[in-house]
Amino acid sequence: MLTGLRAGQYGVTRPRAAGERAMGKTTPEWAEEIGRRLDGMVALRRDFHRHPELSFEERRTAEIVAERLSAAKLEVRTGIGRTGVVAVLRGDRPGRTIAWRADIDALPLTETLDLPFRSATPGVMHACGHDGHTAIGITLAEMLAARRREVPGTAVFLFQPAEEIFSGAKPMIDDGALDNPRVSEVYGLHLTTQTPVGRVSVRPGPAMASADFFDVQITGRGGHGAYPHLSIDPVTVAANILLGMQNLVSREVSAQETAVLTVGQIVAGTKHNIIPATAVMRGSLRTFNPAVREQVKERLGAFARDIASAYRAEATLGFMGVGCPTVVNHARESALVRACAVDELGGEAVAGESLVMASDDMSLFLQARPGCYFQVGIAPATGPTRPHHAPEFEMNEDGLPVALRLATRVMLDALRG
Ligand SMILES: [Zn+2]
Numbered sequence: 001m002l003t004g005l006r007a008g009q010y011g012v013t014r015p016r017a018a019g020e021r022a023m024g025k026t027t028p029e030w031a032e033e034i035g036r037r038l039d040g041m042v043a044l045r046r047d048f049h050r051h052p053e054l055s056f057e058e059r060r061t062a063e064i065v066a067e068r069l070s071a072a073k074l075e076v077r078t079g080i081g082r083t084g085v086v087a088v089l090r091g092d093r094p095g096r097t098i099a100w101r102a103d104i105d106a107l108p109l110t111e112t113l114d115l116p117f118r119s120a121t122p123g124v125m126h127a128c129g130h131d132g133h134t135a136i137g138i139t140l141a142e143m144l145a146a147r148r149r150e151v152p153g154t155a156v157f158l159f160q161p162a163e164e165i166f167s168g169a170k171p172m173i174d175d176g177a178l179d180n181p182r183v184s185e186v187y188g189l190h191l192t193t194q195t196p197v198g199r200v201s202v203r204p205g206p207a208m209a210s211a212d213f214f215d216v217q218i219t220g221r222g223g224h225g226a227y228p229h230l231s232i233d234p235v236t237v238a239a240n241i242l243l244g245m246q247n248l249v250s251r252e253v254s255a256q257e258t259a260v261l262t263v264g265q266i267v268a269g270t271k272h273n274i275i276p277a278t279a280v281m282r283g284s285l286r287t288f289n290p291a292v293r294e295q296v297k298e299r300l301g302a303f304a305r306d307i308a309s310a311y312r313a314e315a316t317l318g319f320m321g322v323g324c325p326t327v328v329n330h331a332r333e334s335a336l337v338r339a340c341a342v343d344e345l346g347g348e349a350v351a352g353e354s355l356v357m358a359s360d361d362m363s364l365f366l367q368a369r370p371g372c373y374f375q376v377g378i379a380p381a382t383g384p385t386r387p388h389h390a391p392e393f394e395m396n397e398d399g400l401p402v403a404l405r406l407a408t409r410v411m412l413d414a415l416r417g
Protein backbone atom coordinates (compact mmCIF):
# COMPACT_ATOMS: atom_id res chain seq x y z
CA MET A 1 0.00 0.00 0.00
CA LEU A 2 1.08 3.46 -0.73
CA THR A 3 1.34 5.61 2.32
CA GLY A 4 -0.08 9.09 1.97
CA LEU A 5 2.14 12.04 2.49
CA ARG A 6 1.96 13.66 5.86
CA ALA A 7 3.55 17.07 5.93
CA GLY A 8 5.60 17.50 9.04
CA GLN A 9 7.02 14.01 9.04
CA TYR A 10 10.76 13.62 9.21
CA GLY A 11 11.10 17.00 10.76
CA VAL A 12 10.24 18.99 7.69
CA THR A 13 8.20 21.45 9.72
CA ARG A 14 9.73 20.37 13.00
CA PRO A 15 9.58 23.16 15.55
CA ARG A 16 13.00 24.50 16.36
CA ALA A 17 14.38 23.48 19.74
CA ALA A 18 15.25 26.27 22.13
CA GLY A 19 18.74 27.57 21.59
CA GLU A 20 19.15 25.86 18.22
CA ARG A 21 21.16 27.93 15.78
CA ALA A 22 19.08 29.70 13.18
CA MET A 23 21.86 29.35 10.65
CA GLY A 24 22.99 25.86 9.84
CA LYS A 25 19.63 24.15 9.75
CA THR A 26 17.07 25.49 7.34
CA THR A 27 15.57 28.56 8.96
CA PRO A 28 12.01 28.26 10.26
CA GLU A 29 10.78 30.41 7.37
CA TRP A 30 12.31 28.06 4.82
CA ALA A 31 11.05 25.02 6.73
CA GLU A 32 7.53 26.44 6.61
CA GLU A 33 7.88 27.21 2.94
CA ILE A 34 8.95 23.61 2.31
CA GLY A 35 6.08 22.28 4.42
CA ARG A 36 3.51 24.32 2.49
CA ARG A 37 4.65 22.87 -0.82
CA LEU A 38 4.74 19.16 0.01
CA ASP A 39 1.19 18.29 -1.03
CA GLY A 40 1.62 20.15 -4.29
CA MET A 41 4.89 18.34 -4.96
CA VAL A 42 3.27 14.94 -4.42
CA ALA A 43 0.33 15.89 -6.67
CA LEU A 44 2.79 16.95 -9.35
CA ARG A 45 4.75 13.72 -9.02
CA ARG A 46 1.55 11.68 -9.38
CA ASP A 47 0.54 13.64 -12.46
CA PHE A 48 3.91 12.91 -14.09
CA HIS A 49 3.55 9.29 -13.01
CA ARG A 50 0.18 9.08 -14.74
CA HIS A 51 1.62 10.59 -17.92
CA PRO A 52 5.08 9.06 -18.45
CA GLU A 53 7.03 9.79 -21.61
CA LEU A 54 9.94 7.91 -23.15
CA SER A 55 13.41 9.34 -23.73
CA PHE A 56 13.36 12.35 -26.10
CA GLU A 57 9.55 12.21 -26.18
CA GLU A 58 9.08 14.20 -22.95
CA ARG A 59 6.98 16.91 -24.58
CA ARG A 60 4.12 17.13 -22.10
CA THR A 61 6.53 16.91 -19.16
CA ALA A 62 8.78 19.62 -20.58
CA GLU A 63 5.76 21.80 -21.32
CA ILE A 64 4.57 21.59 -17.72
CA VAL A 65 8.07 22.37 -16.44
CA ALA A 66 8.30 25.38 -18.76
CA GLU A 67 4.80 26.65 -17.93
CA ARG A 68 5.23 26.36 -14.18
CA LEU A 69 8.65 27.96 -14.12
CA SER A 70 7.69 30.74 -16.53
CA ALA A 71 4.75 31.47 -14.23
CA ALA A 72 7.23 31.60 -11.33
CA LYS A 73 9.17 34.21 -13.33
CA LEU A 74 12.26 32.18 -14.09
CA GLU A 75 14.01 32.68 -17.43
CA VAL A 76 13.02 29.52 -19.28
CA ARG A 77 14.72 28.01 -22.35
CA THR A 78 13.06 25.01 -23.99
CA GLY A 79 14.32 22.54 -26.59
CA ILE A 80 17.72 22.33 -24.89
CA GLY A 81 19.21 18.92 -25.75
CA ARG A 82 16.08 18.29 -27.87
CA THR A 83 13.39 18.03 -25.18
CA GLY A 84 15.19 19.45 -22.15
CA VAL A 85 14.40 22.65 -20.27
CA VAL A 86 16.76 25.12 -18.61
CA ALA A 87 15.30 27.60 -16.13
CA VAL A 88 17.36 30.38 -14.57
CA LEU A 89 16.50 32.09 -11.31
CA ARG A 90 18.40 35.23 -10.37
CA GLY A 91 18.37 35.81 -6.64
CA ASP A 92 18.41 39.32 -5.20
CA ARG A 93 21.54 38.76 -3.13
CA PRO A 94 25.09 38.34 -4.38
CA GLY A 95 26.26 34.77 -4.72
CA ARG A 96 27.46 32.07 -7.05
CA THR A 97 25.89 30.32 -10.03
CA ILE A 98 24.83 26.78 -9.16
CA ALA A 99 22.88 24.22 -11.19
CA TRP A 100 20.38 21.65 -10.01
CA ARG A 101 19.81 18.76 -12.41
CA ALA A 102 16.66 16.59 -12.62
CA ASP A 103 16.06 13.87 -15.21
CA ILE A 104 12.55 13.61 -16.61
CA ASP A 105 12.13 10.51 -18.80
CA ALA A 106 10.31 7.21 -18.23
CA LEU A 107 10.87 3.59 -19.32
CA PRO A 108 9.28 1.16 -21.79
CA LEU A 109 7.49 -0.99 -19.18
CA THR A 110 3.89 -1.85 -18.36
CA GLU A 111 3.01 -0.97 -14.77
CA THR A 112 1.58 -3.82 -12.72
CA LEU A 113 0.53 -2.08 -9.48
CA ASP A 114 -3.01 -0.78 -9.45
CA LEU A 115 -2.25 2.70 -8.13
CA PRO A 116 -4.91 5.40 -8.51
CA PHE A 117 -2.38 7.36 -10.54
CA ARG A 118 -0.96 4.42 -12.49
CA SER A 119 0.38 5.07 -15.98
CA ALA A 120 -2.30 6.02 -18.49
CA THR A 121 0.08 5.23 -21.35
CA PRO A 122 0.30 1.51 -22.12
CA GLY A 123 3.86 0.22 -22.22
CA VAL A 124 5.39 3.33 -20.66
CA MET A 125 6.08 3.79 -16.98
CA HIS A 126 8.00 5.95 -14.54
CA ALA A 127 9.86 3.01 -13.02
CA CYS A 128 13.01 4.82 -11.93
CA GLY A 129 11.65 7.74 -9.91
CA HIS A 130 12.26 10.48 -12.48
CA ASP A 131 8.65 11.62 -11.92
CA GLY A 132 9.77 12.41 -8.37
CA HIS A 133 12.97 14.10 -9.59
CA THR A 134 10.95 16.34 -11.91
CA ALA A 135 8.46 17.26 -9.18
CA ILE A 136 11.26 18.00 -6.71
CA GLY A 137 13.08 20.16 -9.30
CA ILE A 138 9.97 22.21 -10.09
CA THR A 139 9.03 22.64 -6.43
CA LEU A 140 12.58 23.65 -5.50
CA ALA A 141 12.67 26.22 -8.30
CA GLU A 142 9.24 27.63 -7.42
CA MET A 143 10.16 27.85 -3.78
CA LEU A 144 13.42 29.68 -4.40
CA ALA A 145 11.59 31.99 -6.81
CA ALA A 146 8.96 32.80 -4.18
CA ARG A 147 11.71 33.83 -1.77
CA ARG A 148 13.94 35.40 -4.39
CA ARG A 149 14.80 38.31 -2.10
CA GLU A 150 16.66 35.96 0.24
CA VAL A 151 18.30 33.89 -2.49
CA PRO A 152 22.01 34.50 -3.11
CA GLY A 153 23.40 34.15 -6.62
CA THR A 154 21.84 32.44 -9.61
CA ALA A 155 20.19 29.03 -9.59
CA VAL A 156 20.07 27.16 -12.89
CA PHE A 157 17.62 24.26 -13.16
CA LEU A 158 18.46 21.58 -15.71
CA PHE A 159 15.52 19.33 -16.63
CA GLN A 160 17.29 16.64 -18.61
CA PRO A 161 15.65 14.30 -21.12
CA ALA A 162 16.73 10.79 -22.09
CA GLU A 163 18.74 9.79 -19.05
CA GLU A 164 17.53 6.20 -19.40
CA ILE A 165 19.39 5.90 -22.71
CA PHE A 166 22.35 8.00 -21.46
CA SER A 167 21.72 10.46 -24.26
CA GLY A 168 20.28 13.64 -22.78
CA ALA A 169 23.12 15.21 -20.80
CA LYS A 170 25.51 15.60 -23.73
CA PRO A 171 23.17 17.52 -26.06
CA MET A 172 22.14 19.76 -23.16
CA ILE A 173 25.77 20.60 -22.48
CA ASP A 174 26.36 21.08 -26.22
CA ASP A 175 23.38 23.46 -26.29
CA GLY A 176 25.04 25.59 -23.63
CA ALA A 177 23.05 24.50 -20.58
CA LEU A 178 26.08 25.19 -18.36
CA ASP A 179 27.00 28.49 -19.99
CA ASN A 180 25.20 31.80 -20.03
CA PRO A 181 25.11 32.12 -17.10
CA ARG A 182 28.26 30.12 -16.53
CA VAL A 183 27.51 27.46 -13.91
CA SER A 184 30.28 26.79 -11.39
CA GLU A 185 28.86 23.67 -9.69
CA VAL A 186 26.18 21.05 -10.42
CA TYR A 187 24.11 19.08 -7.90
CA GLY A 188 21.35 16.54 -8.17
CA LEU A 189 19.80 13.55 -6.49
CA HIS A 190 18.45 10.14 -7.38
CA LEU A 191 15.66 8.63 -5.31
CA THR A 192 16.41 5.01 -4.49
CA THR A 193 14.29 2.16 -3.16
CA GLN A 194 17.48 0.53 -1.88
CA THR A 195 17.73 3.06 0.95
CA PRO A 196 15.15 3.57 3.71
CA VAL A 197 13.17 6.79 3.96
CA GLY A 198 15.02 9.41 5.99
CA ARG A 199 18.43 8.23 4.85
CA VAL A 200 20.74 9.53 2.18
CA SER A 201 23.94 8.28 0.61
CA VAL A 202 26.73 10.65 -0.41
CA ARG A 203 29.86 9.13 -1.89
CA PRO A 204 32.87 11.22 -2.85
CA GLY A 205 34.86 9.91 -5.82
CA PRO A 206 33.49 7.17 -8.09
CA ALA A 207 29.86 6.57 -7.10
CA MET A 208 28.02 5.00 -10.04
CA ALA A 209 29.36 2.65 -12.73
CA SER A 210 30.20 3.58 -16.27
CA ALA A 211 28.18 1.84 -18.99
CA ASP A 212 29.21 1.00 -22.53
CA PHE A 213 27.13 -1.02 -24.96
CA PHE A 214 29.04 -2.90 -27.62
CA ASP A 215 28.51 -5.12 -30.68
CA VAL A 216 30.99 -7.74 -31.87
CA GLN A 217 30.41 -8.50 -35.54
CA ILE A 218 31.88 -11.84 -36.59
CA THR A 219 32.30 -12.75 -40.22
CA GLY A 220 32.99 -16.36 -41.21
CA ARG A 221 31.88 -18.41 -44.20
CA GLY A 222 28.56 -20.24 -44.31
CA GLY A 223 28.08 -23.86 -45.25
CA HIS A 224 26.55 -27.25 -44.54
CA GLY A 225 26.46 -28.32 -40.89
CA ALA A 226 27.91 -31.70 -41.87
CA TYR A 227 31.02 -30.16 -43.47
CA PRO A 228 32.39 -27.60 -41.03
CA HIS A 229 35.89 -27.93 -42.51
CA LEU A 230 34.56 -26.33 -45.70
CA SER A 231 33.21 -23.31 -43.85
CA ILE A 232 34.33 -20.86 -41.15
CA ASP A 233 31.91 -21.21 -38.27
CA PRO A 234 31.15 -17.83 -36.64
CA VAL A 235 29.10 -19.48 -33.86
CA THR A 236 32.16 -21.32 -32.54
CA VAL A 237 34.11 -18.08 -32.79
CA ALA A 238 31.42 -16.25 -30.81
CA ALA A 239 31.52 -18.92 -28.09
CA ASN A 240 35.30 -18.57 -27.78
CA ILE A 241 35.19 -14.78 -27.70
CA LEU A 242 32.48 -14.94 -25.03
CA LEU A 243 34.63 -17.12 -22.75
CA GLY A 244 37.79 -15.23 -23.60
CA MET A 245 36.36 -11.89 -22.57
CA GLN A 246 35.64 -13.19 -19.07
CA ASN A 247 39.33 -14.07 -18.80
CA LEU A 248 40.08 -10.53 -19.87
CA VAL A 249 38.35 -9.38 -16.70
CA SER A 250 39.90 -11.98 -14.41
CA ARG A 251 43.46 -11.93 -15.84
CA GLU A 252 44.02 -8.35 -16.96
CA VAL A 253 41.98 -6.20 -14.61
CA SER A 254 43.47 -5.72 -11.15
CA ALA A 255 41.67 -7.70 -8.46
CA GLN A 256 41.26 -4.40 -6.62
CA GLU A 257 39.25 -2.94 -9.47
CA THR A 258 35.79 -3.73 -10.75
CA ALA A 259 34.68 -4.60 -14.28
CA VAL A 260 31.63 -6.47 -15.50
CA LEU A 261 31.34 -7.71 -19.06
CA THR A 262 27.95 -9.19 -19.96
CA VAL A 263 26.82 -10.49 -23.32
CA GLY A 264 23.06 -10.21 -23.38
CA GLN A 265 22.41 -11.27 -26.94
CA ILE A 266 23.98 -13.53 -29.55
CA VAL A 267 22.37 -13.58 -32.97
CA ALA A 268 23.36 -16.11 -35.61
CA GLY A 269 21.95 -18.60 -38.03
CA THR A 270 18.57 -19.89 -39.12
CA LYS A 271 18.49 -23.67 -38.76
CA HIS A 272 19.99 -26.74 -37.07
CA ASN A 273 22.20 -27.78 -39.93
CA ILE A 274 23.33 -24.58 -41.60
CA ILE A 275 26.55 -22.93 -40.56
CA PRO A 276 25.81 -19.22 -40.84
CA ALA A 277 28.16 -16.74 -42.43
CA THR A 278 27.96 -14.18 -39.64
CA ALA A 279 27.20 -13.78 -35.95
CA VAL A 280 26.65 -10.75 -33.74
CA MET A 281 27.20 -10.51 -29.99
CA ARG A 282 25.75 -7.60 -28.05
CA GLY A 283 26.88 -6.79 -24.56
CA SER A 284 27.69 -4.20 -21.97
CA LEU A 285 30.70 -3.17 -19.92
CA ARG A 286 30.52 -1.57 -16.46
CA THR A 287 33.44 -0.17 -14.50
CA PHE A 288 34.16 2.44 -11.83
CA ASN A 289 37.64 3.53 -12.78
CA PRO A 290 37.95 5.47 -16.06
CA ALA A 291 41.40 3.93 -16.64
CA VAL A 292 39.97 0.41 -16.31
CA ARG A 293 37.15 1.37 -18.63
CA GLU A 294 39.61 2.44 -21.32
CA GLN A 295 41.80 -0.61 -20.70
CA VAL A 296 38.93 -3.08 -21.15
CA LYS A 297 37.47 -1.24 -24.13
CA GLU A 298 40.80 -1.33 -25.89
CA ARG A 299 41.68 -4.92 -25.03
CA LEU A 300 38.20 -6.21 -25.87
CA GLY A 301 38.69 -5.28 -29.52
CA ALA A 302 42.08 -7.03 -29.66
CA PHE A 303 40.66 -10.12 -27.92
CA ALA A 304 37.77 -10.40 -30.35
CA ARG A 305 39.96 -9.80 -33.40
CA ASP A 306 42.73 -12.18 -32.40
CA ILE A 307 40.47 -15.00 -31.22
CA ALA A 308 38.50 -14.74 -34.47
CA SER A 309 41.69 -14.77 -36.48
CA ALA A 310 42.77 -18.04 -34.83
CA TYR A 311 39.67 -19.54 -36.44
CA ARG A 312 40.27 -17.73 -39.79
CA ALA A 313 37.26 -15.50 -39.11
CA GLU A 314 37.10 -11.75 -38.69
CA ALA A 315 35.67 -9.87 -35.74
CA THR A 316 35.17 -6.17 -35.30
CA LEU A 317 34.12 -4.39 -32.15
CA GLY A 318 31.88 -1.33 -32.16
CA PHE A 319 30.54 0.77 -29.30
CA MET A 320 27.13 2.42 -29.31
CA GLY A 321 27.66 6.14 -28.99
CA VAL A 322 30.11 7.45 -26.44
CA GLY A 323 28.67 5.44 -23.54
CA CYS A 324 28.14 6.75 -20.08
CA PRO A 325 31.17 7.54 -17.92
CA THR A 326 31.42 6.74 -14.21
CA VAL A 327 29.71 9.23 -11.93
CA VAL A 328 32.66 10.75 -10.08
CA ASN A 329 31.65 13.10 -7.29
CA HIS A 330 34.02 15.91 -6.39
CA ALA A 331 35.46 15.95 -2.87
CA ARG A 332 34.63 19.49 -1.78
CA GLU A 333 31.09 19.42 -3.17
CA SER A 334 30.43 15.96 -1.67
CA ALA A 335 31.60 17.27 1.69
CA LEU A 336 29.13 20.14 1.37
CA VAL A 337 26.22 17.76 0.64
CA ARG A 338 27.26 15.49 3.46
CA ALA A 339 27.49 18.38 5.93
CA CYS A 340 24.05 19.61 4.83
CA ALA A 341 22.60 16.10 5.26
CA VAL A 342 24.10 15.68 8.72
CA ASP A 343 22.90 19.11 9.77
CA GLU A 344 19.39 18.80 8.33
CA LEU A 345 18.65 15.16 8.98
CA GLY A 346 21.10 14.08 11.68
CA GLY A 347 24.33 12.06 11.45
CA GLU A 348 22.49 8.73 11.50
CA ALA A 349 20.64 9.72 8.32
CA VAL A 350 23.80 9.57 6.24
CA ALA A 351 23.90 5.93 5.21
CA GLY A 352 26.91 4.02 3.91
CA GLU A 353 28.72 5.07 0.79
CA SER A 354 27.97 2.00 -1.28
CA LEU A 355 28.93 1.93 -4.94
CA VAL A 356 25.95 1.85 -7.28
CA MET A 357 26.33 -0.54 -10.25
CA ALA A 358 23.69 1.39 -12.19
CA SER A 359 24.83 4.22 -14.44
CA ASP A 360 23.64 7.77 -14.97
CA ASP A 361 24.71 10.41 -17.46
CA MET A 362 24.79 12.97 -14.69
CA SER A 363 28.44 11.89 -15.00
CA LEU A 364 28.82 14.18 -18.02
CA PHE A 365 27.69 17.24 -16.06
CA LEU A 366 30.17 16.23 -13.34
CA GLN A 367 32.95 15.99 -15.93
CA ALA A 368 32.10 19.49 -17.09
CA ARG A 369 31.78 21.06 -13.63
CA PRO A 370 32.49 20.07 -10.03
CA GLY A 371 29.49 18.80 -8.12
CA CYS A 372 27.81 15.92 -6.34
CA TYR A 373 25.08 13.44 -7.22
CA PHE A 374 23.60 11.79 -4.16
CA GLN A 375 20.95 9.20 -3.33
CA VAL A 376 17.86 9.72 -1.19
CA GLY A 377 15.88 6.80 0.26
CA ILE A 378 12.35 5.91 -0.85
CA ALA A 379 12.26 2.24 0.24
CA PRO A 380 8.83 0.92 1.20
CA ALA A 381 8.21 0.92 4.95
CA THR A 382 6.86 -2.64 4.74
CA GLY A 383 6.27 -5.28 2.11
CA PRO A 384 8.34 -6.24 -0.89
CA THR A 385 11.24 -4.16 -2.18
CA ARG A 386 10.34 -2.22 -5.28
CA PRO A 387 13.34 -2.47 -7.62
CA HIS A 388 13.98 0.28 -10.13
CA HIS A 389 13.25 -0.62 -13.75
CA ALA A 390 10.73 -3.29 -12.61
CA PRO A 391 7.04 -3.20 -13.54
CA GLU A 392 6.11 -3.23 -9.83
CA PHE A 393 8.34 -0.26 -8.98
CA GLU A 394 6.80 2.28 -6.63
CA MET A 395 8.29 4.92 -4.39
CA ASN A 396 7.54 5.60 -0.76
CA GLU A 397 6.48 9.22 -1.10
CA ASP A 398 7.50 9.89 2.50
CA GLY A 399 11.01 10.20 1.08
CA LEU A 400 10.06 13.22 -1.04
CA PRO A 401 10.02 15.78 1.80
CA VAL A 402 13.46 14.58 2.89
CA ALA A 403 14.72 15.04 -0.67
CA LEU A 404 13.21 18.52 -1.02
CA ARG A 405 14.56 19.66 2.30
CA LEU A 406 18.07 18.46 1.57
CA ALA A 407 17.99 19.82 -1.99
CA THR A 408 16.92 23.23 -0.68
CA ARG A 409 19.68 23.31 1.87
CA VAL A 410 22.34 22.16 -0.60
CA MET A 411 21.33 24.82 -3.12
CA LEU A 412 21.21 27.62 -0.55
CA ASP A 413 24.60 26.71 0.89
CA ALA A 414 26.24 26.26 -2.52
CA LEU A 415 24.77 29.51 -3.85
CA ARG A 416 26.00 31.38 -0.82
CA GLY A 417 29.42 29.75 -1.20
ZN1 LIG B 1 16.71 4.32 -14.60
Ligand SMILES: [Zn+2]
Pocket residue numbers: 128129130163190
Ligand atom coordinates in the same frame (compact mmCIF):
# COMPACT_ATOMS: atom_id res chain seq x y z
ZN1 LIG C 1 17.06 6.84 -12.90
